[in-house]
Amino acid sequence: MHTSILRRSLAAAAASGGAAALLLAAAGGAAAHVGVTPDKTSANSYALLTFAVPHGCDESGTTKVAITLPSELNDAQPTVNPNWTVEKVTEQLPEPKKLADGTSITKRTSQIVYTAKAPLEHQLRDTLVLSAKLPDAAGTTLYFPTLQTCETGQTDWSEIPADGQDPHSLKAPAPSVSVTEAASTDGHGAAPAASHSTEQASAVTGSGADDRGAEARSWAGLAAGVGGLALGGAALVRSTARRSAAEPSAK
Numbered sequence: 001m002h003t004s005i006l007r008r009s010l011a012a013a014a015a016s017g018g019a020a021a022l023l024l025a026a027a028g029g030a031a032a033h034v035g036v037t038p039d040k041t042s043a044n045s046y047a048l049l050t051f052a053v054p055h056g057c058d059e060s061g062t063t064k065v066a067i068t069l070p071s072e073l074n075d076a077q078p079t080v081n082p083n084w085t086v087e088k089v090t091e092q093l094p095e096p097k098k099l100a101d102g103t104s105i106t107k108r109t110s111q112i113v114y115t116a117k118a119p120l121e122h123q124l125r126d127t128l129v130l131s132a133k134l135p136d137a138a139g140t141t142l143y144f145p146t147l148q149t150c151e152t153g154q155t156d157w158s159e160i161p162a163d164g165q166d167p168h169s170l171k172a173p174a175p176s177v178s179v180t181e182a183a184s185t186d187g188h189g190a191a192p193a194a195s196h197s198t199e200q201a202s203a204v205t206g207s208g209a210d211d212r213g214a215e216a217r218s219w220a221g222l223a224a225g226v227g228g229l230a231l232g233g234a235a236l237v238r239s240t241a242r243r244s245a246a247e248p249s250a251k
Contacts, residue, residue, distance in 0.1 A: 034065070034146050034157045036175035042183040044136040049076075049144075051175060054125045057150035061119030064149040065128060067112045067175075068158075070142045072135040074099075075109040079129035084114040100136070119151050138181045143174040 032055060039048040056062050065084075069076055074097070078086045089111035096104040114128050134142075145158035159170040167173050 033173060034148060034155075034175055036144055036177060038177050040183075041134065041177060041180045043134060043138040043179050044182055046131060046133050047177075048079075049130045049132060049177065051128045051130070051144075051146065052125060053120060053128065053148065056120065056122035057148060057153040057155045059122040060150040060152040061116075061121050062148055062150050063116050063119050064147075065114045066147040066149070067114075067128070067130070068145040068147075069108075069110060069112070069132075070144065072137065072140065072142055073109075073132055074105060076112055076130040076132040078112050078114070079131065081114065081126070081128060083118070083120070083126060084116055084128070086112065086114050088112055134177075134179050136182070138179055140179045141176050142179065143176045145174045 034054070035052055037050045037052070039050075041047065051065070051067060053062055053065055076088075078088065080086070088109050090107045091110040093106055093108060096106050097108070098104050112130055120126055143160050145156070145160075148155045148157065155172060157172050158174050159172050160174055160176075161167045161170060167176070
């Protein structure tokens with residue numbers, strides 16, 4: 001009888017362990033692509049855009065990340081990262097572009113290129129931050145095609161979903177930010193805290209915020225699975241102890 005109980009317990013433990021392993025894999029996959037998280041999304045506002053580089057290309061270390069700016073942006077200011085060198089790539093516009101202040105430009109920043117001083121190992125992550133003024137175009141989604149170059153191979157995060165397509169169904173989605181309505185001010189140029197946080201929660205599509213939410217849910221599921229395994233083991237110990245105590249009296 002004890003052998004049968006032990007076999008059933010081991011089988012249950014193996015199943016729970018397998019489920020935990022699957023949840024762990026899902027948690028890792030949730031943060032598998034390059035994404036962007038803005039600190040604000042209000043139209044015509046200045047935002048810090050944080051690009052997360054969570055892994056290499058097929059376990060090869062990352063050596064370069066080239067972020068292409070959408071045509072709606074004329075420029076972006078890269079934040080210094082001590083692990084990378086950075087350069088701004090400009091392009092000549094086909095015709096002068098008039099700005100809101102009445103001036104015109106003939107060139108724009110088309111790319112920000114970060115080059116690693118030493119390859120970013122596959123199991124490590126880093127973040128690259130740009131400062132940019134978002135366009136006065138609420139409801140627009142800005143896409144930032146990003147080419148990740150590794151010691152061996154490349155991953156081109158440039159897929160843009162078709163109308164009505166779920167961006168999570170794409171294999172290599174481009175990081176994106178959705179521009180929201182301009183924040184109302186309180187007379188001192190500051191938006192109310194509640195609306196600011198609501199904007200951030202609802203604005204990012206297919207980006208780092210979604211990844212973190214999915215990752216948190218995966219880890220929560222893993223914790224629940226491991227907790228269930230622990231409870232099952234405790235129940236087995238109590239059951240075995242009761243049976244052992246009962247057997248002498250039965251004899």
